[in-house]
Each structure stands twice: as structure tokens, then as C-alpha cells.
Amino acid sequence: MLHLHHLKNSRSFRILWLLEELEVDYKLTCYERNKAYLAPESLKKIHPLCHAPVLEVDNRAIVESGFIIEYLLKHYDTEKQFKPADDNEAAWEAYTFWLHFAEASVMPLLVMRLVFTKVVAKSPMLIRPISRAIRRQVENSVIKGNLTKMLTMMEQQLQDNHWFAGEAFSAADIQMYVPVVAANAGKGLDKVKYANLLNWLNRCQERAAFKRAEAKGGSLHF
Amino acid sequence: MLHLHHLKNSRSFRILWLLEELEVDYKLTCYERNKAYLAPESLKKIHPLCHAPVLEVDNRAIVESGFIIEYLLKHYDTEKQFKPADDNEAAWEAYTFWLHFAEASVMPLLVMRLVFTKVVAKSPMLIRPISRAIRRQVENSVIKGNLTKMLTMMEQQLQDNHWFAGEAFSAADIQMYVPVVAANAGKGLDKVKYANLLNWLNRCQERAAFKRAEAKGGSLHF
Structure with a gap:
């Protein structure tokens, strides 16, 4: 069970x-x-x-x-x-890459951004300008540039493919869903620059299984 | 090629x-x-x-x-x-778990620790006490507790098994090598509490292929 x-x-x-x-x-x-x-x-x-x-x-x-x-x-x-079969090499590679990339490369940056946001929110008023400056420094030196390059890779993948592993939906899409929603939080991703990524988000959300999951466990909104 | x-x-x-x-x-x-x-x-x-x-x-x-x-x-x-064969279920599970866990769970904490260390080192002298206090807060609220729980899981795995995937060396050991070396940086891991983990590090370093890699690409010392 x-x-x-x-x-x-x-x-x-x-x-x-x-x-x-x-x-x-x-x-x-x-x-x-x-x-x-x-x-x-x-x-x-x-x-x-x-x-x-x-x-x-x-x-x-x-x-x-x-x-x-x-x-x-x-x-x-x-x-x-x-999951693509082993002998479907291109799809197998894409599936395996995005499955790892989501949690090992994209999520750590987004979690670091969240931790710094919490640090600023928790800072006593007097030192808040300093913690804001530290957050800005890390955002500019570590997070923003890397995240932009990663989002560009994602957008390119979805420009050429309907789903992350190619033409068929796979668990790589499920794994990538959380970092894309997290990257789209706040002001949201640029609607022109990331048009394919945002269309992919919609395609995910239209799946019957996705809707059942939301009904049972609540939606994701960072 | x-x-x-x-x-x-x-x-x-x-x-x-x-x-x-x-x-x-x-x-x-x-x-x-x-x-x-x-x-x-x-x-x-x-x-x-x-x-x-x-x-x-x-x-x-x-x-x-x-x-x-x-x-x-x-x-x-x-x-x-x-890599364990698919029909070697226990070893396949252990291999797959540690392959993901290394980069998705352990490394992000260690990278966050490194980022905060750099933040403190780069802070102008006047605000350094504040950036140290922020680092301490994140270390205590996010990093230390989680890392200790993860190291305990690793130590338990190696108490019962020679290698991370069981009795046979696998690429899961290679993947885990970096986070364990990083967690052992600075003061080093407690030699009694993490005896099995430290013995495993030695077993890795004794492998002929490991020594050839070190000779060609330099050793790892965080």
C-alpha cells in the first residue's frame, strides 16, 4: 500500500x-x-x-x-x-537530464532566494537595510545570472519540444513543474521572453490528473 | 570521443x-x-x-x-x-536514492554555507558583525540541523553496508564523495560519531582509479 x-x-x-x-x-x-x-x-x-x-x-x-x-x-x-524507453536515446537523455537538473541546479538557487527573503523579513528594523544589501549582493552575484541562464535553457527546450523529454509528456515535466512555478513567483516571468515555458505551465495545469491532484492536495502558489 | x-x-x-x-x-x-x-x-x-x-x-x-x-x-x-541491475531491488533503490540525494539535498545546504561564508568575508569591517549574525542565524535555523540529520542517515547506511549501494562499489559512491568531503571541511567530522563515513572516505581514496584521477586533475580540498 x-x-x-x-x-x-x-x-x-x-x-x-x-x-x-x-x-x-x-x-x-x-x-x-x-x-x-x-x-x-x-x-x-x-x-x-x-x-x-x-x-x-x-x-x-x-x-x-x-x-x-x-x-x-x-x-x-x-x-x-x-518515462522514455532506454532505446529512445534522445528522449531518455532529455528525461534524465531534466529530472536531475530540476532539483540539483534550479531548486537550490530558488531555495537560496527564499532563505534570503526570510532573513530580510526577520531582521530587526535597524539592521534591515544591511540585510537587504546582503540579499541584493547574493541575488546579483549568485542567483540572478545563473537562474536566467537556466531559464533560457528551459525556454529553448520547450521552443523545440512540446514537453521536457520531447513530444511525449513524462515525469520530467512533473519534476520541473515546481522550479518553474517558483521562478514564476512574485512579478512573474516575462511573458514574451518565456512564452513557451508559460504555455507549458498551462498545458501541465490542463491535465486531468493535475486537476485531481490540486483538488486533493491544494494548488502551488509561492 | x-x-x-x-x-x-x-x-x-x-x-x-x-x-x-x-x-x-x-x-x-x-x-x-x-x-x-x-x-x-x-x-x-x-x-x-x-x-x-x-x-x-x-x-x-x-x-x-x-x-x-x-x-x-x-x-x-x-x-x-x-550501477546495480534493475532486478537487484535493494541495491538499485540505494543507488538511485543516493545519486539524487547527494546533489538535491546535501549539496544545496553546503553551497548555502559556502555562500554565507563568502558574504561574511566580503563584508566591509563595520558591518561584518551583522553579516556574521545573519550567517549564524541561517546556519542554526536552516543548515546545521538538516545537515546533521543527513549525515546521520549516511553514517547509518555505511554502518550496515560497505558502500552506499550495498556490498558493491557504485557510481553512487562517486556522487556522494563531494558532499562528504565538503561536510568534512574545516574542523572535520567527529571521528567517533562518523567513523563509518570517514572509513568509507578512506576506502574511496584507496581505489586505483581515484588515485589516477587525483594525479590528473588534482585533489579535492574544500
Whole structure:
């Protein structure tokens, strides 16, 4: 039996969405973020990391989005609908690249941006101008330039392909959904420069499984 | 023809090491970090992200450590020496988990720690106490607790297993090498609490392929 522990408005939305795409039976428990915007302590009982997603598989708790996706596809995607076959080289490469890139390259920058935003918000009024200046320095030297280059790579991929792994929707799209939504937060991505990326977001949101996931676990809005 | 663009003292050491384990022919170009501790601009000609590693495969540049590892294993690990077979479920799960966990969960915390260290070092003397206080706040609220939980998971895995994927060395060990070296930087990990992890580091460093990689691309010392 599969049991997903889902933190609302977090990366774990992806696993909920994938479970809906797979049309498998699963139990769902939803958690709300605490005041520090983190997973609540109750998740610690499920896995010591106290992060979401946690997927219980026959009472064994597994974590790490990329691994959970690969695990679910190996055991439940019997018709190979959501991962390109090994002999479809170009699609296999794209799938594997974006699956890793989402969490290893894009998300760390976006999380760092979030941490600096929280640092500024928590700073006492007197030192806030200094913490703002530090945030600006890191944003300009580490985050903005790298993120722009990554977004350009994403936009190019979707200019040439309907989905991240090529012509077919795959779990790489599910994995990429969170960083793209996070990068589109606040003022939002430029509608002309990232037209293909924003159209892809719409295509994701139109899927029946996506809508069922949203209805059960809430939408993502950073 | 494979051509590795290796930034000395960086994550790209792993790909160099894997190429040596695979005993394939490849060309190697080494780069030094610039004064800002980043990859030099000359890497931008190879790939727009200007990050290392970059592997050129027949003049096509591929990036992202986890993807490069999977690509090399698919095409060059013909005897399946460095990745557990699909039907070896426990080892396959461990391999896949640690391959993702290294870059998606551990490294982002260590990179954030590095960024805050640089922020403090670059701060003008007058505001340095404030940037130190901010670093301390993030270290205590975001980095230290999470990293300790992750190191505990690693230590437990190596208490029960010789290598990260079980009894056989695999590319998951190569992928995990960088975050463990980075976590061991500075004062170093507690020699009693992390005895198995530190013994595993030694076992990695004793491998012939590791020594050849070090001789060609320099050692890792954060």
C-alpha cells in the first residue's frame, strides 16, 4: 500500500500529481506548513528528515523527489507512459537530464532566494537595510545570472519540444513543474521572453490528473 | 570521443574519477577557479552555464553531474560494474536514492554555507558583525540541523553496508564523495560519531582509479 505524506504548497505536490497520473490506489495525508514555513514536527514521526514528500511503501518511508519518481515509475508505470524507453536515446537523455537538473541546479538557487527573503523579513528594523544589501549582493552575484541562464535553457527546450523529454509528456515535466512555478513567483516571468515555458505551465495545469491532484492536495502558489 | 572539462577542486572531480573507473579513452582539459572561486569565463565557450563538469560527447556539451553519470554508465559501463541491475531491488533503490540525494539535498545546504561564508568575508569591517549574525542565524535555523540529520542517515547506511549501494562499489559512491568531503571541511567530522563515513572516505581514496584521477586533475580540498 502506498501512503503519501504531502506538505501543502510544497515540492511534494509532484508526487501527488504523479500518483494521479499513474491511477494507482494510495492513501493521502496532508500537512500544513508551520509559522516558520517548514514542515510540521508531526512529519518527523514518519521520517527523521521531517521533509516532504515522504512516501510510505508497505510501511517503509522513502524520501527524495527524484528517487520517489524513479521508484514509482519502475514499479507502477507498467505501460512505460511517463518515462522514455532506454532505446529512445534522445528522449531518455532529455528525461534524465531534466529530472536531475530540476532539483540539483534550479531548486537550490530558488531555495537560496527564499532563505534570503526570510532573513530580510526577520531582521530587526535597524539592521534591515544591511540585510537587504546582503540579499541584493547574493541575488546579483549568485542567483540572478545563473537562474536566467537556466531559464533560457528551459525556454529553448520547450521552443523545440512540446514537453521536457520531447513530444511525449513524462515525469520530467512533473519534476520541473515546481522550479518553474517558483521562478514564476512574485512579478512573474516575462511573458514574451518565456512564452513557451508559460504555455507549458498551462498545458501541465490542463491535465486531468493535475486537476485531481490540486483538488486533493491544494494548488502551488509561492 | 569524450572530452571532460574539469574545474580543479570542484564537483567535476567525480566525472574524472568515473572516467578512470570505466577505463575509457577521453581528453581532459583542466581549469582553475577564478578569484571569485567560480569557473573561469573560458568555460562559457564550452557551455553557456559556465559550470563544471562539462562533458563533450562527439562535440556536443552535456552538463549536470547526475545526468552525466547516468549517461556514461548507460553507454560505457558495458559490464554493469558501477550501477546495480534493475532486478537487484535493494541495491538499485540505494543507488538511485543516493545519486539524487547527494546533489538535491546535501549539496544545496553546503553551497548555502559556502555562500554565507563568502558574504561574511566580503563584508566591509563595520558591518561584518551583522553579516556574521545573519550567517549564524541561517546556519542554526536552516543548515546545521538538516545537515546533521543527513549525515546521520549516511553514517547509518555505511554502518550496515560497505558502500552506499550495498556490498558493491557504485557510481553512487562517486556522487556522494563531494558532499562528504565538503561536510568534512574545516574542523572535520567527529571521528567517533562518523567513523563509518570517514572509513568509507578512506576506502574511496584507496581505489586505483581515484588515485589516477587525483594525479590528473588534482585533489579535492574544500
